[in-house]
Amino acid sequence: MPRKPAAAAVWRTQKVNEKDTTHLNAVMCTPFLEDGYIYGVCSYGQLRCLKMETGERVWETFQATTSGEPVRWANAFIVKNGDRFFLFNEKGDLIIAKFSPRGYEEISRAHLLEPTGNASGRPVLWSHPAFANRRVYARNDKEIICVDLALKR
Numbered sequence: 001m002p003r004k005p006a007a008a009a010v011w012r013t014q015k016v017n018e019k020d021t022t023h024l025n026a027v028m029c030t031p032f033l034e035d036g037y038i039y040g041v042c043s044y045g046q047l048r049c050l051k052m053e054t055g056e057r058v059w060e061t062f063q064a065t066t067s068g069e070p071v072r073w074a075n076a077f078i079v080k081n082g083d084r085f086f087l088f089n090e091k092g093d094l095i096i097a098k099f100s101p102r103g104y105e106e107i108s109r110a111h112l113l114e115p116t117g118n119a120s121g122r123p124v125l126w127s128h129p130a131f132a133n134r135r136v137y138a139r140n141d142k143e144i145i146c147v148d149l150a151l152k153r
Contacts (some may be wrong), residue, residue, distance in 0.1 A: 010053070010054075010055075011023075011054055011055035012055075013025070013055070018043055018044075019043075019044055019070065021042060021043070022055070022057065023048075023050060023055045023057065024038060024040050024042055024048050024050055025042050025043045026040045026041060026042065026043075027041075027043050027073060027075070028041075028073075028075045028077070028126060029041040029075055029076060029077060029078055030077075030078070031078075032078050032080060032085070032099075033052060034080070034099075036051065036052050036053060037049055037050065037051060037052055037058065037099075037101055038050045038051075038052050039078065039085070039099045040078070041064075041065060041074070041075055041076050041078070042060075043072070043073065044070035044071060044072055044073075044074060045062055045065035045066040045070060045071045045073075045074025045075070046060040046061070046062060046065075046070070047060065047061050047062070047063070047064045047065060047076065047087075047104060048060040049099065049101060049103075049104075058101050059101075059103050059104070061103075061104045062074075063104060063106060064076050064087050064089060064095055064097065064104065064106070065089055065090070071122070072119075072120055073119055073120065073124075074089075074090060075089065075090045075124075075126060076088065076089040076090070076095070077089075077128045077129065079129070079131060081131070083098065084096050084097065084098055084107065085097050085098065085099055086129075086131065086136070088112075088128070088129045088136075088138060089125075090115060090119075090124040090125050090126055091111070091115060091125065092111055092112050092113040092114055092115055092125045092138075092140070093109050093110065093111050093112070094109070094110050094111075094112050094129070094136060094138070094147070095108070095109045096108045096109075110147075112136070112138050112145060112147060113125060113138055113139070113140045113143070113145060114140060115140065116140040116141040116142050117140070117141060125140050127139050127140065131149075134148065134149050134150040135147060135148055135149060135150075136149055
């Protein structure tokens with residue numbers, strides 16, 4: 001009889017409630033794992049870094065999602081490219097940043113599209129972008145755009 005794969009919990013969240021969490025409760029964003037750390041957006045818009053081995057929170061910021069305050073379901077989609085991360089937030093901003101255990105470092109930001117959806121009375125854009133050939137493709141409920149990301153010399 002073949003052996004079943006084994007799995008064991010390494011750590012569990014110690015959340016008090018959905019707003020006061022200790023770890024990462026990603027709702028729409030797919031967390032990114034790198035060099036022993038987890039980066040992702042929690043359910044109130046907190047971009048967080050956790051130690052993968054223990055779940056300990058290293059840092060958090062609202063800079064990429066809400067500009068400062070907790071907002072229920074606030075989101076940014078994360079895509080890695082080289083040593084940088086591309087974040088497309090629900091406000092329609094494309095952000096290029098670096099993540100490390102030392103913190104979040106925003107390199108640039110450009111507003112690409114207006115949010116056309118609605119969540120809890122605020123406008124949102126919850127559509128994951130696509131990247132190909134040095135371009136980003138993004139859409140809202142009214143249009144789809146292609147933006148050239150190549151450096152012009």
